[in-house]
Amino acid sequence: MNGSPDVDVRVHQVRPVAVPTTDPVEGLRADGTTWRRAWSLPDRLVLDFDGIAALEASDDGTVTVDRPLTPEMEQHLLIDHILPLLLARRGALVVHGAVLELGGRAVVLIGASGTGKSTLSAHAWQQGWTLGGDDGAVLDVQEGAVSVTSTHSTLRLTPEAAALVGIPAEEGAAAVGKRRLRTMRSGLPHRHGPAALHLVAEVQPAPVGSVADFTPLTGVAAHAALFGCTFHADLARGQLLRSVVNSLGTVVEAVSVGRLSVPRGRAGLASAEAVLRREVST
Amino acid sequence: MSGPAFAFPESVLAREVSGEMVLLDLQREEYYGLDRVGADMVIRLTQQPRDQAVAALCQVYEVAPDVLTADLERLVDQLLDAGLLVRTQTQ
Numbered sequence: 001m002n003g004s005p006d007v008d009v010r011v012h013q014v015r016p017v018a019v020p021t022t023d024p025v026e027g028l029r030a031d032g033t034t035w036r037r038a039w040s041l042p043d044r045l046v047l048d049f050d051g052i053a054a055l056e057a058s059d060d061g062t063v064t065v066d067r068p069l070t071p072e073m074e075q076h077l078l079i080d081h082i083l084p085l086l087l088a089r090r091g092a093l094v095v096h097g098a099v100l101e102l103g104g105r106a107v108v109l110i111g112a113s114g115t116g117k118s119t120l121s122a123h124a125w126q127q128g129w130t131l132g133g134d135d136g137a138v139l140d141v142q143e144g145a146v147s148v149t150s151t152h153s154t155l156r157l158t159p160e161a162a163a164l165v166g167i168p169a170e171e172g173a174a175a176v177g178k179r180r181l182r183t184m185r186s187g188l189p190h191r192h193g194p195a196a197l198h199l200v201a202e203v204q205p206a207p208v209g210s211v212a213d214f215t216p217l218t219g220v221a222a223h224a225a226l227f228g229c230t231f232h233a234d235l236a237r238g239q240l241l242r243s244v245v246n247s248l249g250t251v252v253e254a255v256s257v258g259r260l261s262v263p264r265g266r267a268g269l270a271s272a273e274a275v276l277r278r279e280v281s282t
Numbered sequence: 283m284s285g286p287a288f289a290f291p292e293s294v295l296a297r298e299v300s301g302e303m304v305l306l307d308l309q310r311e312e313y314y315g316l317d318r319v320g321a322d323m324v325i326r327l328t329q330q331p332r333d334q335a336v337a338a339l340c341q342v343y344e345v346a347p348d349v350l351t352a353d354l355e356r357l358v359d360q361l362l363d364a365g366l367l368v369r370t371q372t373q
Contacts, residue, residue: 220316221315
């Protein structure tokens with residue numbers, strides 16, 4: 001499975017996975033229960049998805065799973081979990097976010113899961129924006145200039161989100177409760193190569209009927225917003241984090257960062273897209 | 283000639299960001315932020331002798347030395363307690 005110019009991930013074999021006995025980095029659900037345990041070892045990454053499977057990934061992209069998976073689940077785990085983490089292990093600066101572009105200026109939408117990054121991306125895509133992808137963004141920091149590439153050229157939407165933006169429910173492929181649309185098969189503008197990053201917007205849902213707004217963030221607030229959505233925090237590797245903190249400092253000083261309130265509903269998406277369009281044009 | 287009275291431990295990464303400061307404790311994986319004034323205080327304390335730092339800060343913020351010293355000591359105590367700063371041999 002070709003995930004990015006830098007790494008291919010594929011399931012190599014199905015056999016028992018040795019889950020380490022050391023303390024993992026835990027991914028928690030909103031109710032405090034664990035959905036994933038992760039161990040970043042010197043030679044491999046081990047992930048134990050609660051009730052689904054344990055996986056072991058070497059840095060060359062070879063993945064071992066401890067049980068057979070459906071193609072849908074395998075694709076989801078490889079693209080949406082393993083791929084960004086392996087890129088991060090290789091030293092890439094990877095944030096959980098959607099990549100959009102307008103007029104040669106790229107925007108990364110960050111924010112917690114369920115805040116509407118993908119829905120807003122789909123709406124903006126329909127309004128003429130070029131879509132990179134909605135899951136991972138690799139930031140390349142060079143001498144104060146930052147470019148961004150999506151980790152994978154797909155967009156995942158819940159049935160509700162697809163209905164909201166007018167995409168037929170049967171469009172794309174099933175993806176663990178969502179539909180996965182491949183950007184290059186859509187006929188709409190798409191891009192997988194790097195684009196100059198102009199803006200990072202942290203998406204925050206707002207009540208129906210309110211007006212979208214962009215609030216600039218600077219300094220530590222901007223840095224913390226970005227740091228909180230890196231995949232590196234899941235790896236908890238000291239030297240990687242050192243590099244991440246420094247690079248994000250450069251990002252914050254080179255591009256605009258802020259909070260984008262996105263009112264719920266179709267009108268809210270239109271309002272937020274207009275704000276994004278204004279911010280990326282300034 | 284005396285040097286700075288304080289330093290960042292090796293396990294702490296300090297990164298100035300637009301005049302503010304991010305402090306990351308790599309051992310405990312804890313993330314902290316200092317505003318502009320706090321960052322200015324810490325930068326001076328880790329780069330010059332304490333007396334020079336206090337004198338410079340009093341000028342910049344136009345505040346009486348005893349007021350500034352009290353604020354500075356409160357900040358330093360918090361940072362020492364959190365393991366984000368250590369005293370140097372020159373103290």
